[in-house]
Amino acid sequence: MRIHLLPTQLVNQIAAGEVVERPSSVVKELVENSFDAGARQIHIDIEQGGARLIKIRDDGSGIDKDDLPLALSRHATSKISTLDDLEHVASMGFRGEALPSISSVARLTLISRTEGADCAWQVRADGTESNFDPQPDPHPKGTTVDVRDLFYNTPARRKFLKSEKTEFDHIETLIKRMALSRFDIGFRLTHNQKEILNLKPALAPAEQEKRIASICGSAFIDQCVKIDFASSGLELTGWVGLPTYSRSQPDMQFFYVNGRLIKDKLVAHAIKQAYQDVLYHGRQPVFVLYLTLDPALVDVNAHPAKLEVRFREGRLVHDFLFSALHRSLAEVRPGQQQNTVTLPMVELPAEPFAKPQLTEERRPPAFQPRPPQQASLPLSVQEEVRAYGALHSTPVSAPLTPSPAPMPAPEKAGVPPLGYAVAHLHNIYILSETPTGVILIDAHAAHERVSYERLKRQYEQGAVAQQPLLLPIKIQVSTREADLAEQSHDYFTALGLEVNRSGPETLVLRSVPALLSGADAETLLRDVLADLSVHGVSQRVQQQANAVLATMACHGSVRAHRRLTVSEMNALLRDMEQTDRSGQCNHGRPTWIELSTQELDKFFMRGQ
Template sequence: PAEAADDNGRLRRLGRALGRDFPENALRLDAAREGFRVTGFAGLPTFHRGTSAGVHLAVNGRPVRDKLLLSAVRGAYADVVPSDRHPVLFLDVACDPRLVDVNVHPAKSEVRFRDPALVRGLVVSGLKAALAEAGHRATTTGGARTLEAFRAVFSGAGNAHAPMRPDLPETSAWDAPLTGFDARPQQGFADFAASSADARAHLAEPSPDALDRPLGAARAQLHETYIVAQTKAGVVIVDQHAAHERLVYERLKAERAKSGIASQPLLLPEVVELDPVDADRLNAASDDLATLGLRLEPFGPGAVLVREAPQQLAGGNLQKLVRDVADALAEHGTAGSLERRLDHVLATMACHNSVRAGRRLRPEEMDALLREMEITPNSGQCNHGRPTYVELKLSDIERLFGRR
């Protein structure tokens, strides 16, 4: 209880410095290794900003802007935050003063650790563990801000935003009795849905216990792109392509880390013609690509031969996949670690095997997607760092309609 009270107090203070939304979008971090301990609070990946002003670091309680620690933070968030955005967090590295030199910079804003690799590894692993433990959590501000925007429109000056209606003549017809109102039964919602061949919302019957789940019960699919789910506290709207892309990506990463990504030999090897530079780039990376289940061979100038493809991607458009992999290699070149470059390739592969926008899903498919999101690390954001879902609280919706 005392520790929880201390954490709540620190979060309140951090909220004053990092924004009032930070406390409800923060993850607690506490990791230790060989005389070093990292504590603090890290913002959810979807709670990011356009500058690094929200990154606050300290060593033994003294604020620093240390390059090693900043690099560790970037490395930990690299897979979940867009490259042009920055996380929001506060971290403090505690250690014996003899293990760190604080006099390497006139303003003492940088330090030199006796074992920099150990410290960097501790910060990266500690942050990644906290982010993975967060699972499907995404920032709470997206839905709230959307509702605030609606509220601003509807509560504008006077009736400036009231729906327009045509001018009607003044007549006593308003006082006449309504005729034909009971002539036939009102068309029910079920009948309406059944008779609307072009309906864009596909209704789903929720399973009895699904409302108790964090992401709720799938109720409908809108525009064959968004899944609408009902929770006990409100409504969740999921971008089906973004969510499934992340699930496939995490599945491929786990498979690679465990035993390597399984490949499937092609019955008929496929020739992919490319720009000679792209073909050379793919051939140079062929050994690394083989660990991802993609086995290529040179096939003359400006072409490669695909002999095996990742099992999960078999049957897909290999021509486009290989070209996109070549683009990913060109974009990231030799910058960063090998693992990071391969992650970019995996993200490209995941995109090719994910549920597309425009595909109609059955109710059981929608619920299965929600359930897998709940148990998959980092599923709150897509491979590009955007939210995979937003949550609208029932209390906010009720305020929007003037019920509160």
């Protein structure tokens, strides 16, 4: 066949295959147009899961009569004009393909009225981009897009639609996610003339938390930390669930970049790393987070449906997210939950493969580890610390034997968050009394976290000792990996790995961290290279070192059924109050729970 131009409607149907996957795809494109139009109220009416009707009505700025035919034409938009605009996209939609693509696979009616216009104007479209005949309409200021009989002319695609309930569930989930991105807009969603959602604009913090509670559940608001963190031109705000509040599925994870809901592997990796030390195995964190940065630093044109983005400084963004979340979770102490974690403006290193600090996070200078502040426990890990200290050129001192002070009288001193111990139940649980109720603490789990954090601080404060291999290991890699290892020589050295290049595709591993002398060195190096290739950073060595330290802490912690004195119990409580991540043991399980006096009264029906 000779080369020929495709009919306009077929071209639009092909384009529709990229942006119109199912009814929820149509809803997304149209609601984003309402965002860009400055709408403050958006009504979404759905029938039969969107297969029969999708109707989006807003009170935005509207479209001029003369622009209506252009709005239904490909590559026509009011949002960009030059290449420079494309590199600084601040709007939600900018391709100029959504409306013509939708109209090519559905019966579309567009009605719009601008401020001051005598009336609204209506046009119908079938994807041919021709025969537009605007008709007057009494529609108020704003725009309505009426989409009927989706995929009526492409039956093969209609067959792939799921049940009405499934398709509407996708739409409802989408609207909830979009409602979390714009608190200044009200949303009303109906399905088959039944109201499903009615969210009022939420400008005050209390109203925003109410909207989040209506979407994520009130338990999330009760068990979250509010984030407010800025650094290097990046700003992160929002809410993250405490590690003890998690889910089996990643169905309550909302991340927005400049107001755009996205799913990004780099972002997911940074958040996963931030929770790695505190989340129970297999559980998923819950979060609603907003990243704001210069539009020039993020490419939102990386995916036809704009679900993915590319960061120009990926490693900087990764380190920023990890530091903000990891530090914020660490700062949560007993009696301080639900606080707003506001961290200072600092500069993160931007140079590639900067020498890392082997800490629980890549802290900028303002986040240097605090010196140990808590009193040492009589249940020390002295032998383990001595064995560990032998691995370093600078020995690490063992914990001091404490002399716990007697329990202060509440009337003479403020009662600390975890109160004062009154009993050791079954030689396992500490019962503590507070002014507002009682607290139960798992002594072994709590001491395990305290010991683990102490060991990590000691590990961070000493140079990483290297253990030379008796026989250097030759490892065959790709040329790209060999180049990466050569460029990252200082990075590997800081991790305690001595790696040299001996050929175009050959690396020689000569030393490993002494703490990991029994590890599979070749697999460790390959994993670090893989992480560097994908994320520009690797946590493999830190993770394996932490695993060793966690084992040491576990073996050195108080065992179940060992009777503790009141002084020992109170010393542990005071340590917990000053220890990062003390709400969870090293395996992610909770270390303590609280029962208020009101809950105790309910048990015995007091006051009823």
